[in-house]
Amino acid sequence: MRTEMLAMILAGGRGTRLQDLTNKVAKPAVYYGGKYRIIDFPLSNCANSDIHTVGVLTQYESVLLSSYVSHDSTWGLDGRNSGVFVLSPREKDTGFGLYRGTADAITQNIDFIDQYQPEYVLILSGDHIYKMDYAKMLDYHKANKADATIAVLEVPLDEARRFGIMNVDDADRIVEFEEKPANPKSNLASMGIYIFNYKLLRRALLADARKEKSSHDFGKDVIPTMLKANRRLFAYRFHGYWKDVGTIDSLWQANMDLLDPANGLDMTDPSWKIYTEDIPTTPQFIGPRAKIKRALINQGCVVDGTVENSVLFRDVTVKRGAKVNDAVIMPQVVIEEGAEVRNCIVAENMRIPRGAVIGVRDKVTLISRKAQVMKHE
């Protein structure tokens, strides 16, 4: 069976700076936006872009992530020629094949891709938040007769040194790629989204695998080698909301962004829904003493306190007299009577005791362990 374009989502990252949130969970499975896990975004984008076959490359703490993505009906990817396939490192006759880099993860699954004989392969990252029509990117790729197309985002020049930067000619053909340059020449940052002609990619990956000095990374190795070989690489300019949430601060901020209706990530757009796990819960119960302003609240919540500038995930309870300000409250948290939570991310299943005051003014605090809560009481 042939597939025109197959997607491979790199989802092995740990996200160390997300602290306790990624203790037992890979970063793509971290909660976001009151309802979602981050990987829902690339998976829904695939489904909405008419891509039916998706490989998900997992490595770090993959149990929850793998079981989550394997329910392919969640994203409507359960048709006869569809599927989400979890590709974890496996034991081979040469030993156990841990993924040594982003490119190596794909190389080790060439046998999987070969089954579908795709014309193109779309490489995605599992931990970015954005809505994008990959079909349009493929049209652009074809129109340019490109060998590879890399989605780019225009970033402020002073932030460009944090990204992989593409230097392009007048036709947006990439002439140079610089990983985190000290003196960036352009503001086109790679979003880690690549379309490759598969035949070329296959050869490039096998060649890269043989190089001893390679770090087997797309940005550091595969793309620069292709540029050196004068391949046709094009930058595809993306306009819209895109976020790589690497830290507690940026995860908090990305949640807060949703409270601004002009955030560019219109979650209410019925033509481009983000699909996620369907957990049976009740509607949300807003009690007689509730006060809610500027909030995103998911089903199953029971609110009889004050919630302002906050995002509440499913089944959160905010009891009478409790106050939640500028906070992200993950599933099944209970905030007892009179407790106050501000500037926090509260991890799932936490209970904030009666009368506790949690969080400080100038810094976002992650509340993920009982001890942390108790000492503020």
Place this chain on the structure above:
Amino acid sequence: MNDALGIINFEGRNVHIAGMDEFRPVPAISFLGRYRIVDFMVSNMTNSGIENIKVMIKDNPRSLIEHMRTGTQYNINSKRGQMQILYSDTHEDSSIYHHDVNAMLQNMQAFEEASEDYVVIAPSYMIYILDIRKVLAQHVGSGADVTVVYHPTAHLNSYIGCQCVDISDTGRVTGIREIRGQSTANNKVMLECYVLARPLFIKLVQEASALSSLYDFKDYLSAMSDVLNIRGFMYEGYVGCLNSFNAYYRINMEMIDHERAKNLFHSDWPIYTMTNDSAPAFYTKEAHVKNCLIANGCQIQGDLENCILGRGVKIGRGCIIRNALILPKTSIGDFTHIEYAVVDKHVVMEHKKEVIGTVRKIAYIKRRDRC
């Protein structure tokens, strides 16, 4: 998995949710913003381990078929279990012939080909939480021909058109009689939920039809109450009987109170429904919301008290809405004042700025209206 076939019966002529049931069958009517009425009884069945469920539809099947799909959302295993919609039509001129016995006869093949020893029949318009395994266990243990579930109540006027059962000291049902508004204490309302052996069920349906072309299933049970060993199973918990528009409004509104809603929502008894993949509800900084039941996908700018909002409802700036039930996908324009009303699905209210009902006379805005 239980050895019982589940049958969601359609409601009898005692049920009429005026206005709303013109557009869809009663089981498909929205309930508490994010459910359909049928979700509760189907969830009772699947939570009780029943995975082969037949859903009988009287008329207007489209919306219910759309909602039920293959039943996987109710936790029905797609290979071992089955959700089947049984549609029937009466070829008679009068709808009086279009009753459950007629529909069961038309679909008899589905019941004959099932492999389960027992059937559990229940309509969906009575909303309650029932562990059917307990009814089955009592049924098998008692040696009854038929076990009927009843509910002791002092509020018979909530059950006009339903039946009461008379029960002897030995637990046998000696009579089934219609409720006509008399309200005495300790009445036992029959919830029209029956457990019986599948072959007996098939036989009773055939006999009922042979005896009277107008009999529905409960008429025949009533007629046979001194011949069959019918026994009662007492269910004392909460029952919401959605038999009229006013009852529909009242029971929805009662559930705004979280304590009362716990009668229907137990942590170990999920109520399944079809997901709509909508975003969490968004409250703007102008929003004022107290005592409400809100579904996902809502965008709220106005001032709401004692309301239920279905999925994807939009409430504009400056709206004042009290004691209203707004069904899914409806949009209420800026500065609209609504009191004591049911606004059906997909309504766009842009021009009319005031809809005021009263406690006694709830206003109704019909589905897909533009006003």
